[in-house]
Structures are given as structure tokens and as C-alpha cells.
Amino acid sequence: MMNRRAVVTGIGVISSPGAGKDKYWSGIISGRSFIRRITRFDASLTSVKIASEIDDAILQPFLTQAESPVDSLENRILLYTAIAARLALNDSQITTDDFQAERGGIVLGTSTGPTPAAVTAFYRTKDRTEQKNRCDRSQLWMHGFPAYLVRSLSLEHGLRGYCNVVSTGCAAGADAIGVAMEAISWGLSDVMLAIGAEAPIEPSTIQAFDNIRALSHCNDDPEHASRPFDLKRDGFVIGEGAAVLVLEEKGQALLRGAKIYGEISGYTTTSDAHHMTAPRDDLAKATLAARRALHQAGVAAEDVDYVSAHATSTPIGDKLETQLVKNVLGRAAYKVPISSLKSIIGHSSGAAGAMQAAANCLILENQVIFPTVNLEFPDPECDLDYVPNKPRAARVECILQQTFGFSGKNSLLVLSKA
């Protein structure tokens, strides 16, 4: 049972560059930022006025059927998970004949899920007392719970096995992939959809992040606002979307002749037990998680060809992450390329870890590393190779993915060429 391995056989992404893994890949290697002024709502409500939004035009082709009783463009996370899951399953070319329904499952990682949209809609109908509105309200209420997203995907795709939601803040996307990988390697499941999804571009969430001074205030220059590892970084910019990986037991994937992007070969999560929002200065528990993940994957620090950084463009976070790479890789840290997605598509909180993992699978496929955009002014405390501004061809067979969340959560994945 311990020899069951989880490989990635399908990728589905909906993000600001567009729908589908090809749009995603061409977007993240383009060297440009998809961060703009907010158009979704009246940004005079919030002091931060920039984000990386998914344009409605990207979603329109998918609105052929009613996705939800909520105005379908309103409950966006429902739409994002539905679209990304379909894209991923199409990409994997898996059919219901390839596995037993009760051996197929779903793990969704999200921070707030559909809560903000559904709560808003629920209260909007508050004063009505007619029977119809009562029905609508009960539907809206159900839609407020992330488990509802999983249930609708389970029904749509006939995945009737292990289904769950993990909600571990910004680490949720990586944790979803980790828990899905565990479900396969522990024998609970043969096929898993591992999903990270978030739709946080609404005033209350943005204001909440701003209240803890996490966000960039570069409202006048959106495309240059997020700048991981750059001396002038001043906080993150919010992004949104969903990334879905189809994970399969390796033997089954080989048997059906599936295309294999790579293997999720290691996963560990630890807690700092230190502070609700600030990371631990000594990085002891993040280092522990990285070492455990590499150990599980059976690789040495020297074998790591690329580090997928969480790096959200906050002054403290990027500096500590640089130190973490040095702690884990030792002298090799100076030779290993590192890059961050956050200046390209923003920080999509619960989706971010899955966005990273999708990008990492595409790096393994294309043998090209996407660049850290907007890295113009080197920070002496961030002195590693961040692949600034231009993509780079490289031999990449083993990736260490670092994802962090509030509450001091360190979730580390290792992805390897299968």
C-alpha cells in the first residue's frame, strides 16, 4: 500500500490570463503582469483599488447552462470550480469507464469559499416573506458553505468516493493537493480532483486584508504593484480563480496510457505555533516541513532543480522565504532558480497553492521556468536567483513548492518527473 503513488494527469486553470492551461502557461511566461484597476465593484469603497480580476468575457463561453440559482456571475467561486474541474477532466481524457465511482473523490482547498457572495445575496432577500423567496433563501444559504461546491462537482462528474474541503487559509490550495495525494497513496481513492479556488475580489475581503496591512497601495501603477523579492515591494495584490489537478494512482494512469505531467512525491505541513499572521523568525517549523517533504519524496536537497516560492511581495515574507531556501538547500540555494507567480496573477489566497502546483506541472512538461515579474531593484536581503522578468529554459526534474498560510501554516510539496 505504501507504494501507491499519485501522479498528475490533468490540469485545469481559470485565472486572469484566461481559461485553460495553455492560456495560463502563455500568460505566466509572457513576462507581464495581469494586475489592473478593480472593475468588479465601486473601488471608491476601499483604499486598495487594484487586483488581478478574471474578466467576464473569459467566463461567458462557459455560461451555457445555469450554474446556480444565484446570478451566475455573482457566485463566482462556483463558476470557477465548475469550469476548472471540467477543463482538468477534459485534459486528463479520463472517462467514467476508467475507474469505479466510489474510488473517485474530490478535495477542495479554499480560504473563505463562497461565503461572502452567498451571505451578501442571502441578506439582500432578507425582508421578503413570500414562499418563493424562502426557497431562494434556503438555496442561497446552502451555497454559503464550501461543501456545497464539492457536492455539486461530485454529482456532475460522478465522483462518489472520498470528498472533502480543507480550509487552511492561504495554504489551502497546497493542502488540498497534499490531502488528495494522501487519499491515493493511503488507498482511500484511485482518482482525485485536487482543487484550490478563491473569489476574494469583493470589498469586505479586500478591506480585511488591508486592515492587517498586507496589501500593496500602488494604486496608480497596478502592473508594477506586486514585486516579489524587489527592494520596493510593499505588500500583495489580490487575485482570484481556480486551479484543478487530476491526480491518479500511477499504476492505473499507466494502464490507461494517460499523459503524466509529474508525480506529487512529497507533502508535509507544520505549524509555527507562534503568531496568527506573522511567520516565525527562525523558520524552524517551515524548515522542518521542507525536510520532511523532501525525505518523503526520497530526494536530497542537492536534487532540487527549482523552488516554487509563495513570495507574495510583502517586505517580511519574501525576506524570510529567501532565508528558508538557504536553510533547506544550504550552499546549493545560490544555484537553484526560484520564481513567484504573485506579480503575474496576484495572490489568490486559498487558490494560490494550487496555482503554483499547476504552474509547476507545466514547468516539468515544458522545461521552462516562468519569471518573477517586476524584479527590478535587487534587495540585498534577497540575494538568490529569482529568474527576473524573462522566462528561462532549464532542466527541471524535481521541484520544491513552498506555500504558507496565516496561523503559521507551512505546507510544502515536492513534485517530480514521473
Place this chain on the structure above:
Amino acid sequence: MDTVSLFAFIAANEAVQSAGLFEPNEIEPDDIGFSIGLFSGALSATRYDPNFSLFTAAVTAYYGSVLGNVTIPLGICGPSHTFLSLDLAGTDAIGYAYQIIRHGKARVMLAGGSDSAFSEFVLSGFEEAGLLTRRENPPHLGCGHGDDGGGAVPGEGAAIVVLESLESARQRDRTIFAEVLGYASHADGSGAAAIASVLQQANIERPRVDCIVANTTGCAPVDYQQTRAFRRVFGSGASHPPVTNINWAVGHTCGAAGAMQAVASAMILKEQRIPAAMNYDREHGPCCLNTVSPPGLPGPVQLVLQNSFGFSGKTSCLLLGRLEGGVG
């Protein structure tokens, strides 16, 4: 700290004390993890402000905040997760912790659930969806199987158990309440697949189950469905194990319900008696299960099946057994 986090912390702290985890030279904090189920979680702290912000304290009240609110004061650094599978969340959190220990990813896990239905959004939503009882007679509320009480009675609270590898617990010479023998979770709608699968996993023949601790909500459709699943697995004759529940006592505690069930199951094994499911109207009971009536049943009890079935069409089960010579 929001209510749900506070409940979780209080229960986790009690569990830690009870297991003596922090006594000198006991267990490294890196080897202790935390796995918790929530239903409403952050929503319990939601206050609606029509002019601007939904969450008065959004960052401290997102679902994941419970992780920090428990791991920081207790100083535990192992794997931690928050599961949101509605009223099955507590069972799923314990099931996950069981797997983590079985596969050597932690030595000890604090696992359970925490919840409160008493926020405007959650309570009015339950009401709107027709899930709450309309009776006004408190002692007869939340009757579970058989009573047409018309729905659930909301409850709140937290329950946390300490799961530990057998080797570690024996080494520390601690009281062992029960052994977890299996966990299964299926989104199959009928509820039977998970029960069959958990028994198969542990290689247990059906007649050997001594007691079922059900999650009886008092909502007729949910309880019927669960009853049908039991019948499919155990038949409708004498081979059907006695069924009990705790919802009549504590209400429907949402995300904590599975964890409350687990504590009840462990105590049944430790005390060797099965408590009655109160408020069960035998005459009008449509569920016709082998429901335990007052004053309960004596032992011996070797195997308890904990069944969580809820609004999401998903079933999660835990199988708990008495460890011979383990109960100190």
C-alpha cells in the same frame, strides 16, 4: 477569538491535560498535530453590515483561524487541518487524524470538531431550509429516530479526542479508551457504501458490531435515509445492532457532532454500557430501528460503529473497538 475557536481551544486543552501530553519528557511538539471539523466556523462570527463589510473581523474569523487559535497557545507544530464537510466534519477530522497516525506522519493528533449554530446567518438559514423543529416543548425536542419532531434542535460546543499510536500510548502507560479500527467516507448518497467499506477495511463481520452511534438529526428525510442504510447493511431482523444517539441530549452540534459521537463511542467502550436514545416515540416511530430505550443496555461492548450522515449526501464512518487489556 471567535466562539468556535474558543470552544475548540477549551476542549483541546482539556484533552491535552487528560492525556498528560505536556508532562515532562512526554512528547515533542513537532510530533503532535491538530485536525478539526467545522460547519459554520467563521460564519458564527459573521455580522452583516449592509453599508460595507460582511466580516467585522474577517481575518481573525476565516475558517482557518481556529488552527492558530489552538496551535499557538498549546504550542503544537505537527500537521494541522480544518475540514468543512458540514455535519460530518468532526468524523472526517478524526478519520484523517487516524490515517495520519497510521502512516507515521505524527505520533499524536488532537482531533475533533467545534461549532456553534447560534449566529444569525446559520440559524436563520437552518430555519429557512425547514431543518429546525417547530415544537416548543424542550424535553421532547431533538428526538432523533422516529419522532416526527419536524427537525433538528441546534446545539453548540466542541469535542476533541487525543489519538495516539498504540506503541506510544503503551510506552507512556496511559489509559486507552478505545482503538480506532477503521474510517471510510463516501459521497454515494445512499449511506450504505461507507458502512460496508469500514467493516471490510477492519475485516469485521457484520453481526459482531455491538452498537451503532448514529447522527440522528430529527429531520425525517435524513433519519429515514440513515435507517435505510443500516437496514441494507445489517438486515431488519435480530442481527441489527442496537442504535443510540446523543442528539436528544446536546442537540445537533453541526461540525462538532461527529466528534461528540466519537467521545460517546469511546465512553461506551470504556464504561461497557450503552446509553438510551431518549425521546424516541416507539408508537409513532417511523424508523423502526433497534433503538436503545431507557435505561440503556448493559455490555459487553467490543465494537462500536459511529455513523455520520447528513445534509450533504455523504456518509462518514468510524469503527471503534475495545482494546483487550488496554483500559486502565
